[in-house]
Amino acid sequence: MFDTIRADINAVFERDPAANNIFEVLLTYSGLHVLLFHRFSHILYKIGLRTLPRFISQLARFLTGIEIHPGAQIAKGFFIDHGMGVVIGETTEIGENVTLYQGVTLGGTGKEKGKRHPTIGNNVVVGAGAKVLGSIKINDCVKIGAGSVVLTDVEENATVVGVPGRVVIRDGKRVHPERELEHADLPDPVKDQLLELEEEFRKLKKEILGRNSIDKTD
Incomplete structure (x- = not known):
């Protein structure tokens, strides 16, 4: 467990350029705090306890604003x-060396029992803000863009938005190829649909004007 916690702390320094020293990280990083709570509550959960681990997770949620169910399995090098x-x-x-940003949900899609996350x-x-829902698999080395909603499996070495x-x-x-993956210019499906409707309207308008011209010549 100590090796895992060491890897979690190292992950902060590797992935956050704002991290200055070990004391700052231990005292001020809520993502690390909630993970320490979770590592302990998960051990209790695995030995069959239920109420105490849930209490610990809710206490961590109150202190950090992050909710991790004690049953969740999280490998080393995790960074929030x-x-x-x-x-x-x-x-x-x-898995190992996973990074989540604020507002991410790794959740279920209903009230089914068993594997649902x-x-x-x-x-x-x-x-940030991405939702990954249901009993789906996100394979290795995947990047999920901010605000995305992922409902199906994603193969490895892919970027999803x-x-x-x-x-x-x-x-x-x-x-x-026509799209650039920039946070300020992520694909907007609503905008795309509006543009498609606008194009259909233009075609229809052109067709109607064309028919009117033919009628006038007749």
Whole structure:
């Protein structure tokens, strides 16, 4: 367990340039605080306790604004940046060296029993506000853009954006070359639909004007 905690602390320094020293990290990083609570509550959960681990997780939520169910399985090197509003469900499985930003939800889609939360592979990055829902698998080295909603499996070495989430980069090559993956210019499906409707309207208007011209000549 101590090796895992050491890897969690090292992850802060590796992925947050604002981290200055070990004392600052231990005293001020809520993502690390909630993870320490979770490491302990998960041990209690695995030996069959239920109420005490849930109490510990709710205490951690009160203190940090981050909710991690004690049943969630989280490997070493996990990093939550900022963290407020992060929710991780009971049957979630998270691999090594995963990074979550604020507002991320790793949740379920209903009231079904059993495995109902995502499985996240190694070296995955989930952007701010993204939702990964259901018993789906996000494979290794996947990047999920801010605000995306992912409801289906994602193959490794892919980048996913949008609502619903869709792959825009696979193995370093763009699936949609016309799009640039910038946080200020992520795909907007509502805007895309409005543009499509506008184009249909223009075609219809052109067709109507064309018919009127023919009628006048007749």
